[in-house]
Amino acid sequence: MSAIDFKLLKQDGKARLGSLTTPHGIIDTPIFMPVGTQATVKAMTPEELKQVDARIILANTYHLYIRPGHELIARMGGLHKFMGWDRPLLTDSGGFQVFSLSELRKITEDGVRFQSHLDGSYHTISPEGAIAIQEALGADIIMCFDECPPYPAEYQYVSTSMELTSRWAKRCKEAKKRQDQALFGIVQGGMYPELRAQSAADLREIGFDGYALGGLSVGEAPNLRYELMECCSGLLPTEQPRYVMGIGTPEDLVEGVYSGYDMFDCVMPTRNARNGMLFTSSGRINIKGAAYTEDSGPIDPECSCYVCRNYSRAYLRHLFRSGEILAARLNTWHNLHYYLALMTDMRAAIAADRFEDFRREFYAKRQ
Amino acid sequence: MSAIDFKLLKQDGKARLGSLTTPHGIIDTPIFMPVGTQATVKAMTPEELKQVDARIILANTYHLYIRPGHELIARMGGLHKFMGWDRPLLTDSGGFQVFSLSELRKITEDGVRFQSHLDGSYHTISPEGAIAIQEALGADIIMCFDECPPYPAEYQYVSTSMELTSRWAKRCKEAKKRQDQALFGIVQGGMYPELRAQSAADLREIGFDGYALGGLSVGEAPNLRYELMECCSGLLPTEQPRYVMGIGTPEDLVEGVYSGYDMFDCVMPTRNARNGMLFTSSGRINIKGAAYTEDSGPIDPECSCYVCRNYSRAYLRHLFRSGEILAARLNTWHNLHYYLALMTDMRAAIAADRFEDFRREFYAKRQ
Numbered sequence: 237m238s239a240i241d242f243k244l245l246k247q248d249g250k251a252r253l254g255s256l257t258t259p260h261g262i263i264d265t266p267i268f269m270p271v272g273t274q275a276t277v278k279a280m281t282p283e284e285l286k287q288v289d290a291r292i293i294l295a296n297t298y299h300l301y302i303r304p305g306h307e308l309i310a311r312m313g314g315l316h317k318f319m320g321w322d323r324p325l326l327t328d329s330g331g332f333q334v335f336s337l338s339e340l341r342k343i344t345e346d347g348v349r350f351q352s353h354l355d356g357s358y359h360t361i362s363p364e365g366a367i368a369i370q371e372a373l374g375a376d377i378i379m380c381f382d383e384c385p386p387y388p389a390e391y392q393y394v395s396t397s398m399e400l401t402s403r404w405a406k407r408c409k410e411a412k413k414r415q416d417q418a419l420f421g422i423v424q425g426g427m428y429p430e431l432r433a434q435s436a437a438d439l440r441e442i443g444f445d446g447y448a449l450g451g452l453s454v455g456e457a458p459n460l461r462y463e464l465m466e467c468c469s470g471l472l473p474t475e476q477p478r479y480v481m482g483i484g485t486p487e488d489l490v491e492g493v494y495s496g497y498d499m500f501d502c503v504m505p506t507r508n509a510r511n512g513m514l515f516t517s518s519g520r521i522n523i524k525g526a527a528y529t530e531d532s533g534p535i536d537p538e539c540s541c542y543v544c545r546n547y548s549r550a551y552l553r554h555l556f557r558s559g560e561i562l563a564a565r566l567n568t569w570h571n572l573h574y575y576l577a578l579m580t581d582m583r584a585a586i587a588a589d590r591f592e593d594f595r596r597e598f599y600a601k602r603q
Numbered sequence: 604m605s606a607i608d609f610k611l612l613k614q615d616g617k618a619r620l621g622s623l624t625t626p627h628g629i630i631d632t633p634i635f636m637p638v639g640t641q642a643t644v645k646a647m648t649p650e651e652l653k654q655v656d657a658r659i660i661l662a663n664t665y666h667l668y669i670r671p672g673h674e675l676i677a678r679m680g681g682l683h684k685f686m687g688w689d690r691p692l693l694t695d696s697g698g699f700q701v702f703s704l705s706e707l708r709k710i711t712e713d714g715v716r717f718q719s720h721l722d723g724s725y726h727t728i729s730p731e732g733a734i735a736i737q738e739a740l741g742a743d744i745i746m747c748f749d750e751c752p753p754y755p756a757e758y759q760y761v762s763t764s765m766e767l768t769s770r771w772a773k774r775c776k777e778a779k780k781r782q783d784q785a786l787f788g789i790v791q792g793g794m795y796p797e798l799r800a801q802s803a804a805d806l807r808e809i810g811f812d813g814y815a816l817g818g819l820s821v822g823e824a825p826n827l828r829y830e831l832m833e834c835c836s837g838l839l840p841t842e843q844p845r846y847v848m849g850i851g852t853p854e855d856l857v858e859g860v861y862s863g864y865d866m867f868d869c870v871m872p873t874r875n876a877r878n879g880m881l882f883t884s885s886g887r888i889n890i891k892g893a894a895y896t897e898d899s900g901p902i903d904p905e906c907s908c909y910v911c912r913n914y915s916r917a918y919l920r921h922l923f924r925s926g927e928i929l930a931a932r933l934n935t936w937h938n939l940h941y942y943l944a945l946m947t948d949m950r951a952a953i954a955a956d957r958f959e960d961f962r963r964e965f966y967a968k969r970q
Contacts, residue, residue, distance in 0.1 A: 274921070274922075274925045274927060275918070275921065275922075276922060276925075276927050276929045278927065278928055278929070279928040279929065279932075280929070281929065281932070303921070303924065303925060304896075304917075304920075304921045304924075308896070308897060308917070311897060312897065312899060312915065312917055312918075313899075318915075318917070318918055318921075319918065320913050320914060320918070529671070529675070530675060530678060530679065532679060532680075546687050547687060548679065548685075550671075550675070550679055550685070551642070551679070551685055551686065551687075553671075554641075554642065554670070554671045554685075555641075555642075555643060557670065557671075558641045558643075558670060560641060560643050560645065561645055561646040561928055561931055561932070562643045562645070562646065562647070562648065564928055565646075565648070565928070565932070
């Protein structure tokens with residue numbers, strides 16, 4: 237009995253319209269999940285996340301394990317209560333951050349020993365440990381502990397790594413105790429389709445509540461990413477959610493949905509917002525540009541968000557140049573609205589059997 | 604014909620309950636004005652300022668003159684429209700910042716030549732220039748350009764400076780053109796009561812829509828400040844608003860109201876919030892304290908603000924230690940709520956003829 241229930245409502249080509257029921261509510265798919273690394277989606281309150289139509293957010297296990305600690309969060313009533321978010325939550329396993337943030341790390345069959353990026357202290361996370369941390373945090377969906385190989389990487393390295401990830405996945409499933417959390421397996425295998433196929437087969441044999449592609453958006457060209465997503469979606473069960481981790485650009489999301497994936501997450505809308513880069517229906521703009529000095533128009537004339545309804549590009553440029561916190565807030569608000577409205581538009585297009593047209597129009601507007 | 608109308612509704616001792624009508628709305632007095640230095644009260648939206656019951660906010664002429672420029676703001680429709688704030692606004696004259704932020708400055712009869720703290724460029728602000736800048740910004744209440752002497756300062760220096768401020772005040776009144784803005788005079792004179800008396804007499808002879816005390820909270824002991832406020836309130840007209848600039852602590856506000864002042868502003872609630880210092884009914888706390896690590900209670904059990912209703916001290920401590928923008932936001936929200944609720948409580952106490960009791964209870968809670 238899974239803690240979640242996924243209903244595939246319809247397909248338009250490979251693009252899928254679905255409904256994912258979790259212990260904290262129902263999510264229409266395909267969906268983008270804003271990233272709340274340290275128990276907060278940077279610069280946003282839970283109420284504002286609801287205003288931009290966030291249905292589920294992601295928190296980072298590694299960061300919360302390091303600070304303030306998963307046991308503290310458990311004693312405070314779990315992550316939902318701690319951060320004041322009553323809708324669904326997903327936690328990654330910590331694997332990606334262990335490999336990307338730790339300066340020193342040692343991988344063994346048992347797990348990974350690494351140094352904290354904050355204070356240099358030593359820690360070990362095993363598959364069982366990653367599950368225990370995620371059970372303490374209490375997200376609706378938790379992830380297997382995996383090794384995320386670098387890009388580019390040799391076939392032999394990726395193959396060995398993928399096999400380790402499969403063995404760890406089995407241990408994660410066996411270690412899991414809580415019945416109110418769903419566990420997703422993570423398909424690895426780098427840019428080698430045959431390794432991805434083996435990984436997917438291994439994970440399907442173990443059996444998970446959903447399946448993710450890991451190890452993407454690590455430096456590869458977009459076309460390679462899209463080819464890999466395309467070839468992998470056929471390897472995954474149709475009756476369960478498919479999640480591409482850590483992507484991406486608006487184009488990535490459109491291509492991901494086109495290839496049949498249901499869930500996405502990325503720091504791009506929030507991180508870029510803090511750097512002044514804003515997404516619009518006709519492409520990206522950088523709000524610090526001199527062209528906006530006396531521009532009384534909104535970020536995007538086609539956007540209905542709070543920011544576009546209330547503030548001019550001139551004011552947003554002034555806030556950004558002045559280093560004001562409100563700049564980070566309003567930019568983040570707009571970008572998250574853009575991402576979530578894009579998902580809403582894609583769901584509507586699938587429902588209307590016009591996803592191909594939607595995709596063509598999406599690219600036409602950006603030219 | 605003044606652009607504002609002040610009604611003194613009642614007095615309880617020297618404490619005054621009033622109603623100040625401005626072109627952008629009515630303000631119940633005594634009132635605290637949050638500071639929005641760069642056309643934003645740091646970390647807050649206009650909607651949130653209304654939620655904490657801000658009736659009027661202050662913007663800094665010097666900062667807006669330097670960036671983005673008062674003429675740009677005028678072309679964008681004025682400061683109210685530029686920052687999306689439709690309630691009353693007050694701008695200072697820039698005098699205080701010219702003296703506190705500029706490394707180089709030269710005072711002449713005509714005005715002050717100074718270097719921008721941002722890029723070292725040279726500028727001159729005269730009394731006429733300060734009025735022109737403030738007319739371009741378009742606040743409901745604007746201030747005379749004054750010299751703010753340092754503390755401590757010799758009698759002779761302060762005397763000469765005060766006389767210059769009086770001459771500048773006359774020029775400010777003569778330079779003012781817009782009929783929809785009120786102009787306040789600024790009483791200077793340092794810590795010398797006789798110079799303050801002369802300054803007040805000079806300004807009253809010129810005639811202003813309201814009167815402010817400048818040059819306080821510049822390093823003097825609180826008791827000296829309170830004595831000076833006490834002696835100066837009798838020098839000012841009863842039928843016009845009295846404003847003490849740049850104070851202060853909650854204690855300063857209580858003593859200011861006690862001495863008969865109506866308006867206050869200070870960066871303390873917002874600046875201290877960003878440093879983790881929070882005001883409560885029983886005194887100040889620093890949220891980074893280890894004592895709050897697993898404290899599931901609110902900042903202040905007596906507080907009804909959004910932050911105290913939704914977040915624990917443990918979560919706020921985590922956000923602050925993690926350097927999260929949400930920490931600055933929530934801390935600022937709480938502190939502004941505290942300051943504005945304090946003013947509401949003082950108005951209620953005056954209305955009920957119990958300000959003496961209120962003041963006694965205020966101090967008793969902090970012991």
